[in-house]
Amino acid sequence: NAGVTQTPKFQVLKTGQSMTLQCAQDMNHNSMYWYRQDPGMGLRLIYYSASEGTTDKGEVPNGYNVSRLNKREFSLRLESAAPSQTSVYFCASRTGGGGKLFFGSGTQLSVL
Amino acid sequence: RKEVEQDPGPFNVPEGATVAFNCTYSNSASQSFFWYRQDCRKEPKLLMSVYSSGNEDGRFTAQLNRASQYISLLIRDSKLSDSATYLCVVNFGNEKLTFGTGTRLTIIP
Numbered sequence: 676n677a678g679v680t681q682t683p684k685f686q687v688l689k690t691g692q693s694m695t696l697q698c699a700q701d702m703n704h705n706s707m708y709w710y711r712q713d714p715g716m717g718l719r720l721i722y723y724s725a726s727e728g729t730t731d732k733g734e735v736p737n738g739y740n741v742s743r744l745n746k747r748e749f750s751l752r753l754e755s756a757a758p759s760q761t762s763v764y765f766c767a768s769r770t771g772g773g774g775k776l777f778f779g780s781g782t783q784l785s786v787l
Numbered sequence: 788r789k790e791v792e793q794d795p796g797p798f799n800v801p802e803g804a805t806v807a808f809n810c811t812y813s814n815s816a817s818q819s820f821f822w823y824r825q826d827c828r829k830e831p832k833l834l835m836s837v838y839s840s841g842n843e844d845g846r847f848t849a850q851l852n853r854a855s856q857y858i859s860l861l862i863r864d865s866k867l868s869d870s871a872t873y874l875c876v877v878n879f880g881n882e883k884l885t886f887g888t889g890t891r892l893t894i895i896p
Contacts, residue, residue: 705882715795717887717889719886720885720886723882723883725881725882733885734790775836776821776823776876776884778832779830780830
């Protein structure tokens, strides 16, 4: 079972470049999430989608955009990458209504 | 003030000891609560949900205090394998799941 698949695993960008992080889940989950994790900061919510067709800002949405393409896929886009966006990014999903979060394996992004 | 706060530690505890962590949250309307465990450079994994009446899973006990707006995690008879970062998670409603900064625990032989 694939669960939550997140790509790429590693990425190096130059300042100003753009990229999209892809996330897909095969568990028919309603809710999907993007978090970033920095040393000593825990996981901070960037954006989330409570259901197909809806997206909402989390704690740190600035510099990011998201698309809930369909129920399976939730992508995160950096339009103009900045060094402050160097981080580990996690995608997650859950059924909603109390179900546990299932995480992807993370993307290590470095912006030079 | 952060919506979910934890003591970052580190907690260095001898094997076999009991250790407890607290996590405070800012919104009294918060709906559900969880403890996650994260090993170094890995994705977080659910340790246990936290129920209003408190709940236990083996050596782990979770408590919720809505009046004081905190949840706690107690680990008894700690093992070397318990070394990890423990993250509390709060559902503020509408599926917005917010993590605390995490508490780092090291069990010392």
